[in-house]
Amino acid sequence: MNPPEPTDHGVTFDLASLAEELLAEARRGGEGQAARTLIRSADLRIVVVALAAGATISEHHAAVTASVHTLTGRVRLQLPVRVCT
Structure with a gap:
């Protein structure tokens, strides 16, 4: 696995x-x-996740704000107060 890129000068x-x-x-x-x-880094983490059709990620808790961007396909995201598709 490749280590994350240093962000000192942008990537x-x-x-x-x-x-x-x-x-x-x-x-x-x-x-x-x-x-x-x-x-x-101390204040930012960017992770790209790929899921095959029908795959799921189990419930996940994070101490910081998350941002989800779908690059291809469709995602169903179940939040505590609503479901986003």
């Missing part, structure tokens, strides 16, 4: 290529998911 990522790579990995894996941490 760029080819998200389309990364999404293809992780989705292929997710489809090969038994759990149907793959992830890579792109940025890890």
Whole structure:
């Protein structure tokens, strides 16, 4: 696994290529998911997660605000007060 990029001078990522790579990995894996941490610093963490069709992520709690961006496909996100699709 590749370590997160240092963010001292800004970074760029080819998200389309990364999404293809992780989705292929997710489809090969038994759990149907793959992830890579792109940025890890004291105040920011960016993780790209790929899920094969029908795969799920179990309930997750985070101490900080999360932002979800769907690059391809569809996601159903169940929050405490509502469901987002």
